[in-house]
Amino acid sequence: MSLRNRLKRQLRDKQFRHAYADEHLNLSIGTQIKAIREKQGMTQATLAEKIGTKQTGISRIESANYSRWSIAVLRRLAEAFDLRLQVSFEEFGTLWKEVDDFSRESLERREFKEDPEFEESANASPLMAAGPSNGVPVDALLSHIATASAADLRFPTEQRRQQSLDDYPLPQRRPVGAAGAASRREAYA
Numbered sequence: 001m002s003l004r005n006r007l008k009r010q011l012r013d014k015q016f017r018h019a020y021a022d023e024h025l026n027l028s029i030g031t032q033i034k035a036i037r038e039k040q041g042m043t044q045a046t047l048a049e050k051i052g053t054k055q056t057g058i059s060r061i062e063s064a065n066y067s068r069w070s071i072a073v074l075r076r077l078a079e080a081f082d083l084r085l086q087v088s089f090e091e092f093g094t095l096w097k098e099v100d101d102f103s104r105e106s107l108e109r110r111e112f113k114e115d116p117e118f119e120e121s122a123n124a125s126p127l128m129a130a131g132p133s134n135g136v137p138v139d140a141l142l143s144h145i146a147t148a149s150a151a152d153l154r155f156p157t158e159q160r161r162q163q164s165l166d167d168y169p170l171p172q173r174r175p176v177g178a179a180g181a182a183s184r185r186e187a188y189a
Helices: 003-010 014-039 044-051 055-061 071-081 092-101 138-147 156-166 177-188
Strands: none
Touching: 003 014, 014 055, 014 071, 014 092, 044 055, 044 071
């Protein structure tokens, strides 16, 4: 029986599949942090200084055994790397590709200044390279952007996402401390 088939059979057990996914997640995050840090030529001490921690903290989070991730720390790391953070829920069926593709190269990311989407070149998108040479009048484009509202500039998927977010009102923030305790007592009185 192949390794993939054996693993597929084992993943039918809920406890096993969640433990396996957690271990893969921890390995992926720690390894990606180290791969990006090294690609950008940073030491652990330099990265630690950028996110406001100690070198030993970076050493700990780069370990495959670390599992106490917080979104706040991951956001600080993303900013230090000049990258964006994406967190998503995935189906277990996508785990195969992640495991098969797991390599240092698959985990490395270019920082913003090296992102080809933002390079000034002949290969830039029409909006990024507006001008007479590509048929997009610069003045018309700038005029549209200057007068457009944020809603006018949203892409259709962003409009749908905003509509779905509008369907779910945010919870009211309650005061903290003594004022918060008093307001909670009043609410339950």
